[in-house]
Amino acid sequence: MTASPSTSRDMASSRIFETLKQDLIRGRFAAGEKLAISALKDHYRVGLSPLREALNRLAAYGLLEQVNQRGFRVPAMELEELDDIAGLRAQLECMALTQAFQAGDSEWESQVLAAHHRLRRADEHPEQVEEWEQAHLRFHRALLASCGSHWLLRFIKQLHDQFDRYRRLAPPNPAVRKALDRQHGELVELALSRDIRAARALLDDHIRLSHSVARGCCELPASDDDT
Amino acid sequence: MTASPSTSRDMASSRIFETLKQDLIRGRFAAGEKLAISALKDHYRVGLSPLREALNRLAAYGLLEQVNQRGFRVPAMELEELDDIAGLRAQLECMALTQAFQAGDSEWESQVLAAHHRLRRADEHPEQVEEWEQAHLRFHRALLASCGSHWLLRFIKQLHDQFDRYRRLAPPNPAVRKALDRQHGELVELALSRDIRAARALLDDHIRLSHSVARGCCELPASDDDT
DNA sequence: TTGAATGAAAAAATCGATTTTGTTGAGATG
């Protein structure tokens, strides 16, 4: 929606990269599953070369694993790794939040407010899950955008994508969702008043809550089946 | 050397990935330079497909930039980005160091000592730069290895590679090198005595010193020439 | 009965050729 309307159409390998990335995060493939390249080729209607380039990029990003001469597989999901991701995410995001509060100008405030507004709007249409997911990602990004560290934002994005892989396994929970949404609003207020200490505590809670929900769905982990 | 002798030879795309990665970190390409794919193909004696897969992985890793329909280019080097990389590196490594000290067992201590020994040995052969570079990377990795966070180590590695791109521009400076080497030894001692506070301060100094050296060579940045 | 050897079948990796897209410069146009 904010994206420019017809900037320049991407090449096939970029399109298939984005599509596959979303499908991996949405959990359309089983954890540990081996990806049959020719099946992907048929399913997504792309050639081998763009597909393989996308798979290579996804492997470098950490959403796939590449085994020497035996193709690509979806990484296993382990409770231990979820804890790692969530813990690190909390630390890095709190770090970025502090810097964002210190460096944020009025333009940043505007973007945070705008992103929050879009998030609330997206909340009104529960059937459009992907719209909300995108708005949610963008809200968190807007909140930290002014931190001034390109690399920190990059890692946070990467961790968020990894985290979502786990979070998306959990069934929708209206009560939790409501609590998380209230926190979003409170984060906006704390951003405007530049209350770093309170905001850090709240963001940490926010991630901790998401973490515990995702954790509940990971308790009975799938076996290490292949194929 | 520690690597297994004949585990299983990698496929061409993995080999060209590692080779290109090293060449990028060593600064064999000019910052901002556009990579001519067919020239690379001839130079490294590989086919198009393995080469393109390697380029895609490097782009996802952040050592290359991919522009829509016009190939790959080496990222520009900017003082601002070096500051970002070094600052974040200091924060993340101090974070990992703390956790490593808390979780490290005697096996970790042994590995740190071993890595430090190899580093000192490599120091005796100033002509073999790459040996020392590898030993140096492994020492820092060993120091943080027991932190328990797979993702934190991953990001630190990535930042270290980025940092080295800048550091390698600087001409050798024996005095600085000596100071940095003394710090390595002190870090080992502090690791054995689990003095977290002193070690954090020292590691921060260590990175800050490297940073300022690299910074000196970045002052007069190259223009944005192409081709 | 077990376990190593074998050889088709399947899958991954790679290659060479084709298609698509971007770039450049000469000539036309205002």
Add this chain to the structure above:
DNA sequence: CATCTCAACAAAATCGATTTTTTCATTCAA
């Protein structure tokens, strides 16, 4: 004289086919 158009060219991206490697069912020997 500046700008625009449009071939011809160069480079990137993609495709289809080939080569290499793994997998797995089967056979043969201990």
